[in-house]
Amino acid sequence: MARLIRWYGSEPLHLLVLIASFALTGYALVRLFAERPLGVAIWFVGAAIGHDLILLPLYSLADLSAQSVLRHRPERTPAVPWINYLRVPAFLSGVLLLVWFPLILNLSTPYQGDTRLPEDVYLRRWLATTAVLFGAAAIAFALKLRRARRAARVDEERPAPGHDAP
């Protein structure tokens, strides 16, 4: 037992659970791959790495670039953390696009003929939703900025004793 644990690296139960799981995986995989195995394999492996090696690096890069590009703006007033006013609407608009892109980009060929519903409304609606999300974030940021500036002005206008206001 101790030798198994040392060689295997975990409890025997760990091994049993994994073997049981792999057996079920194999049983289902044989059926999943029964037709067009290459296509299915590409899709399955693509699914496994598509997020971690493509989507995540892309959005992380976009986030980091936004932070470094926009950081060097001259700041007249006290710095207000702003990245989330960009991040949140971009994330919300992004998940809408990620889920509904076939309709938004008019990619679904049978849709209109099958359902008798026109497909051209989706791009407009997504753009309008995106505009509302970024617009709301802009308003929220403007309000926050105004509050911060006002607070800064109040600080300035309270002169230290013995100093004349300019």
Added chain:
Amino acid sequence: MDSGGRPSAPGSGGPQRPGSGKRRARGRLERVRAAAAARAAKGAARGRALVRRVEEIPPPPGPFRAGFWRSPIRGPWLTSVFGLVLLIGIPLLFVTGALSYAAYNPGLGVLNDQTPGKGVLGFYLFDWPTHPYWLYRLTQGVHVTLGVVLVPVVLAKLWSVIPKLFEWPPGRSAAHALERLSLLALVGGVVFEFVTGILNIQLYYVFPGSFYTLHFYGAWVFIAAFVVHVSLKLGRMTRALRSRGLAAELRTDLAHTRPEPPDPDGLVPTAPAPPTMTRRGAVGMVGAGSLLLLVVTAGQSIGGRLRGTALLAPHNREPGSGPNGFQINKTAAAVGINPAHVGPDWRLEVHGPGPTLVLTREQLLAMPQQAAALPIACVEGWSTPDQHWSGLRLTDLAALAGLPAAASVLVESVQPPGPYSSVVLRGNQIHDPRSLLALHVNGADLSLDHGYPARIIVPANPGVNNTKWVHRLTFRT
């Protein structure tokens, strides 16, 4: 590996010789055993040395290095919050998905079964009930809407554990390597299932094969890995959730946001960047994403005035107005209905043990009409509120065919052969008094797109099994 050093069982040690020969044999056996044990020990030592040497290889630069991942809010607590949501959501998705397969009554044969090679994976199948009549509307609406709503949570969960993908060394032990192989099935499976499902509800058929086959077997690949993952991580999840109070975390602002204490999994960064978002903010943003998706999706499964709120969902508008203005799965033109087959020459054939009945639409209309208020609910998740159907009861038609206790009926459409141009209904569906061969809906003749001259409508039946443009019913024992 070490089987060479295993003592042989008594009686299996080859030919037995009496007296000194036996002793000599035992001596030889012992020498062999000692040599084998020495060799095994040497092998194990060599193996350990190899592992050590691999471990000594410095991680490649970039994401494999400890300092690469810098988000100060990554850590077991945040991962566990998303994990807990998925621990509730994923089983609900799996169960409603499995129910949807049962709802097609695949046990009635290959016409109803898109995955006839399922084997033991169909172990749970049962006769799909007709009560409550909105059952499929509920289960499938939940399945699809919940799937869409969980997308941001899955993304957040994957983001939160990304450093684990670049662990170094890639396999510390056999156990670790096997576990990571299982994670390939877990991550590949979850993304595969979400992608195929989400593309299918938008009729974007780019995946390699039949949606039913891919989504059904893919679900089993995924759930096998999911169960392992939950059983291995449940303890860690509960400990991580207890490590920080939710209420306290939701009160923590950016100035007080600190990394979690270092964890054995390496989720917490060794060189954290200054925080730009609180944990409250991260959870809130993901929750807002889910809420937004719920708002722009759920209306297509509720219908009525709320249908219009489903801004981006496929069935968010009515295709027309008036009695036949409700949702259409596939129009007559889309499936290639030949107008000549549904014109004045159309006849309904009713087969049973006796002579075949051939009836015109006028003859059907002359028979006593029954009514039922039933929804259309599609596997794609959308549904309609109750529509008021009238026509002939299937149970009466069975009696007319000479089989009042029919156990099944084969329903055939005039539509060209293809999936669901014919289906089989079970006895409990035939004998529910609300199951109709409908001729009218909402007080008007069926429109061509809703199945004129006659269609099936059965309570709790998946939409595609409510065959349209019916021309033949074959009742069987």
